[in-house]
Amino acid sequence: MIKGNHTALPVFILLGYSKFPILQVLLFVVFLFIYMGIITGNGLIIYITVTDAALDSPMYFFLRNLSFLEICYTSVTLPKMLVNFLAEDKSISFIGCAIQMYFLFVLASTECFLLAAMAYDRYVAICDPLHYKLTMSKELCLKLVTGSLIINMPVHVVQVYLLFTLSFCGSHELNNFFCDLPPVLELACADIFVNEVYMFAATTVILIIPFFLIVASYVKIISAILKMPSVEGRKKVFATCSSHLIMVSFFYGSATIVYLSPRSKETMDANKLLSLFYTILIPMLNPIVYSLRNREMKVSLKKLFNRKL
Template sequence: MPAGEDQFKTETSNVSTLIEFILLGFSDVPRLQWTLFMIFLFMYLEILMSNSIIIMLAKTDPALQNPMYFFLSNFSFLEVCYVTATIPRMLMDLYTRKGNISLLSCATQMYFVLMLGGTECLLLAAMAYDRYVAICKPLQYSLLMKDKVCWQLVATSWISGIPVEIGQTYQIFSLHFCASNKIDHFFCDIPPLLKLACGDTSVITVAVYVVAVLFVMVPFLLILVSYVKIICNIMKLSSSTGRAKAFSTCSSHLIVVILFYGTASITYLQPKSNQSEGMGKLLSLFYTILIPALNPVIYTLRNKDIMMALKKLQIKLLTWWKSLI
């Protein structure tokens, strides 16, 4: 064992007990550490600001007081929580050029990433259901999407993954990690951790696939069914203007679904032996940072109501600023 790793392990009866991991992050590109720090800091601030604006608009603008924007504001809050589980830690590692992370901190980070990722899958399914009811059953929309129903869907999305991910995180961190204490990733994720485990991990691997199917594939199938029915219903509309308007209300959500599910599915459903460390980090960057950074842009630029609310906000701020001057 290299001398530098002695401080991370204690030996008892020939069994290595890991007390600390090292997140390698982007150490393979040392000359780009400061550049990456500035890029990810800018992206984090952009995510915080843009999602906060969406939440504020959805809460204050009368034109946005409906279920669609209620779900969108919850989704924006979720995105803020999701990126906060990874980016601040990554920024600290880039700044200090040290990736030391305790077992407890690693387990905590993994739990929140998995729980919030599962919540995102379920919330995207709830948003698809909202669009299905709005387009396929417009006369029943106010009845089917009452405030109580919306709150129940959001609460179910947030709560469902908590016990499952607590169990999965405990199961993974009950393993013995004897291969190394170096995680070739920028956060504590399942695939790179399983590569460090010694002994048979087939049972846990199967459990990971089962959870991934429940929280990734099942919501995706529900979304797929919703959009098949939505598209069939839209194609029945005689007015081309009506079809264009109906498509525009769904296009943003559909783009987000494709981007998020595409990268998350490859990461958690592909056999770990078929995925290189570099590809795993790249895919993780997409669904944990790049897509959350793009989501506010996708929703605002393709949504006339939000653009109108933004213009109103700009006018109010400008009027307020002039009154101060």
């Protein structure tokens, strides 16, 4: 079936905002700067958390892996988007679309579990500080990161296989900047009930379960903060969690709307913008939020710049 589809439909056309050709150069410049910012900002976080001994803790281990994940995540879609802004041929091959979608799903799903692991780390640090080093051992942290990746790989093999064994007919224009599940499903001319059920089940496991783990962790954290007698102590503890809460809200809010909201022609354009938000803007905001709202990160950055100067 895949071979037959590939022969009948060798390419998809990524529309993006191609209806506005005057914007293409401007969009190229904007997204190029965004991509450079993502690589530079997240790369800087990786560098200082590796080289600064003061940042040798589970929290920064998870942050380092999150930054590396953001670089890989955006590199799946942004280079092709940049080419499409300037090229007349905005096509992507059938197999290329499947590969792009698979890695996008795996990396995004891994981020969901990694955000849950970061919430658990904050829960242990605040609610059980005496056993923090024992509980959050290097072995456990490594298992949480690798497990987050390994769990998601077979889930999305099935997801992508079910999608690309469908029959596609009629238009092959994707109303998006990259290959994503909802716009590709729109082009299928076969029964997509199984795909929708699997998408809902996978989204529930990958988005909802980690989200509830994050919520449960922060319910415990907030309860512990409210019991603290010192107002300054409350502010200091909350400051260590606020960056993570901001990124969780942005990521989960946009991803949930795109994958769990009912699809219609009216929502497709809105979802196209939201998909840019969680695939591009959040990775750009990640180093800004974590560096500006974290005292230890600011101190480490200051030391780095002083050494370079």
